[in-house]
Amino acid sequence: MIQLFHVYKSYDGKNVVLKDVNMIIDKGEFVFLTGASGAGKSTLLKLLFLEEMPTKGQILIKNKNISRLKHNSIPYLRRNIGVVFQDFKLINSKTVFENIAIALEILNLPKKIIKTRVNSMLKAVSLEHRKDYFPLNLSGGEQQRVAIARALINSPAILLADEPTGNLDPVITLEIMTLFEKANNNGTTVIIATHDDSMIKKYKKRVLNIKDGRLI
Amino acid sequence: MNLFLMFIIAASLIILNLFLLISYNLNIFLENHSSRDMIIYLEVLAESKDIKTYQDKVKKLLPDIQTIKYVTNKEALKSFKKELGKNGDLLEGLDANILPSYFKVRFSKRLKLSKTLVKSITDLFFVDSLSYGKKTYNKIKKIRDVSTSLSYYILIFIIIITIFTIYTTIKLTIYSRKEEIETLELVGATQEFIIFPFYIEGVLQGIISSSLALFILYIIYSFSLSNIAELLPIGISGFQFLPISYIFINLFVTSFLGLLSSHISVVKFLKI
Ligand SMILES: Nc1ncnc2c1ncn2[C@@H]1O[C@H](COP(=O)(O)OP(=O)(O)OP(=O)(O)O)[C@@H](O)[C@H]1O
Ligand SMILES: [Mg+2]
Numbered sequence: 165m166i167q168l169f170h171v172y173k174s175y176d177g178k179n180v181v182l183k184d185v186n187m188i189i190d191k192g193e194f195v196f197l198t199g200a201s202g203a204g205k206s207t208l209l210k211l212l213f214l215e216e217m218p219t220k221g222q223i224l225i226k227n228k229n230i231s232r233l234k235h236n237s238i239p240y241l242r243r244n245i246g247v248v249f250q251d252f253k254l255i256n257s258k259t260v261f262e263n264i265a266i267a268l269e270i271l272n273l274p275k276k277i278i279k280t281r282v283n284s285m286l287k288a289v290s291l292e293h294r295k296d297y298f299p300l301n302l303s304g305g306e307q308q309r310v311a312i313a314r315a316l317i318n319s320p321a322i323l324l325a326d327e328p329t330g331n332l333d334p335v336i337t338l339e340i341m342t343l344f345e346k347a348n349n350n351g352t353t354v355i356i357a358t359h360d361d362s363m364i365k366k367y368k369k370r371v372l373n374i375k376d377g378r379l380i
Numbered sequence: 381m382n383l384f385l386m387f388i389i390a391a392s393l394i395i396l397n398l399f400l401l402i403s404y405n406l407n408i409f410l411e412n413h414s415s416r417d418m419i420i421y422l423e424v425l426a427e428s429k430d431i432k433t434y435q436d437k438v439k440k441l442l443p444d445i446q447t448i449k450y451v452t453n454k455e456a457l458k459s460f461k462k463e464l465g466k467n468g469d470l471l472e473g474l475d476a477n478i479l480p481s482y483f484k485v486r487f488s489k490r491l492k493l494s495k496t497l498v499k500s501i502t503d504l505f506f507v508d509s510l511s512y513g514k515k516t517y518n519k520i521k522k523i524r525d526v527s528t529s530l531s532y533y534i535l536i537f538i539i540i541i542t543i544f545t546i547y548t549t550i551k552l553t554i555y556s557r558k559e560e561i562e563t564l565e566l567v568g569a570t571q572e573f574i575i576f577p578f579y580i581e582g583v584l585q586g587i588i589s590s591s592l593a594l595f596i597l598y599i600i601y602s603f604s605l606s607n608i609a610e611l612l613p614i615g616i617s618g619f620q621f622l623p624i625s626y627i628f629i630n631l632f633v634t635s636f637l638g639l640l641s642s643h644i645s646v647v648k649f650l651k652i
Contacts, residue, residue, distance in 0.1 A: 242568035
């Protein structure tokens with residue numbers, strides 16, 4: 165599903181953030197990506213959905229070399245990848261409902277279908293009562309759940325979650341992790357970046373550890 | 381959307397359409413009043429046996445002739461008498477030879493004579509003079525021409541102003557939605573999906589501005605109908621509002637300008 169060969173990434177040409185990263189993640193895997201703050205977890209995820217381009221090396225997704233992707237096919241790759249951004253990236257001028265719906269609107273789905281799917285997703289992340297709120301009127305944990313709902317709503321082939329439970333209390337964390345496992349059981353390949361060791365211990369999944377930009 | 385900038389576009393459109401309104405009405409007037417007839421008076425001494433040759437020469441010079449009729453001085457006298465009615469006796473004993481014979485020419489189209497053409501006709505050796513049009517006709521034509529060329533200048537001004545204002549508005553919208561656009565891109569929205577609303581906004585601004593302008597112009601028109609009509613020598617009944625085709629052209633041109641300017645803005649600021 166995801167293959168990286170000798171991937172290097174430097175933002176400024178001087179400091180190399182990722183060094184010779186090689187990895188293979190199969191379809192349907194559930195992987196934790198860990199490492200200290202600044203180790204390069206977010207950077208690695210960003211390379212996968214082309215927010216950033218690798219400085220060197222090859223990245224294959226579904227056996228396609230994504231660095232050779234034409235500019236106008238990038239959106240179609242991204243539709244297969246649900247992303248929970250570390251900074252959420254919610255649209256502040258849109259309500260919770262609209263923020264989640266956007267992931268379906270870009271697929272030009274009919275309004276009716278969008279409505280039912282968003283409503284059931286709102287239920288899954290326990291945010292029905294916040295439906296018409298704007299992101300800035302939500303708590304950090306609520307915002308995070310909106311971001312999670314948006315990433316999961318079109319049942320993507322790959323889910324990339326960057327610290328998705330950072331702001332959540334244990335109860336909600338459990339709920340969200342159950343959601344991720346459910347998606348995983350339905351065939352979604354899941355990669356979660358986290359430095360929450362207790363979570364890694366609890367779920368007993370494959371762990372990729374980054375240290376100073378290298379996988380160890 | 382910026383209401384203030386839309387008012388600026390609307391205001392300049394009102395001025396443009398005011399001039400178009402004037403030109404349009406004067407045009408109607410000119411069309412109704414310009415004669416499609418011309419009378420070419422022949423020299424009194426012109427030989428009647430050469431009429432055929434004269435007629436051919438006139439035909440060769442003038443385009444779009446529908447009919448050309450030769451009227452002898454005797455017939456001219458007769459109709460002159462008829463016109464005078466019971467005072468026709470006054471002409472009793474008058475020699476027909478003091479009146480010129482003439483060609484009565486009717487054109488298939490409205491008459492548009494250039495100075496050179498008029499000169500080349502009067503230069504024909506048998507032609508004495510010719511009569512066509514009238515002084516007021518020329519005067520109104522002049523007003524019409526001034527008004528028309530003014531509207532061209534205003535049009536250029538409007539094109540610039542509209543493009544600039546809509547371009548600026550879209551630019552501001554793009555800046556204010558920078559984060560939103562970035563997010564849309566990251567969750568997989570296509571360029572078209574992202575751009576589309578900006579085009580809609582540009583077109584809407586154009587349409588709203590011109591609708592506003594036409595609406596205000598119509599109010600001005602209905603309230604000052606009598607004053608304007610008095611100013612122009614064409615009478616109230618002759619003073620009409622812009623026809624539906626002008627209105628559609630207005631809407632079409634402004635929405636096109638809206639589209640164009642949002643396109644410029646999108647290309648420049650969304651880096652497409
Ligand atoms: N846009 C950028 N421009 C320049 N340097 C960057 C940029 N983004 C990240 N970096 C640098 O790359 C390194 C790795 O950052 P990254 O965000 O990938 O770390 P991380 O493992 O996700 O950390 P955290 O756990 O705190 O989120 C850091 O040293 C950071 O300063
Ligand atoms: Mg990070």
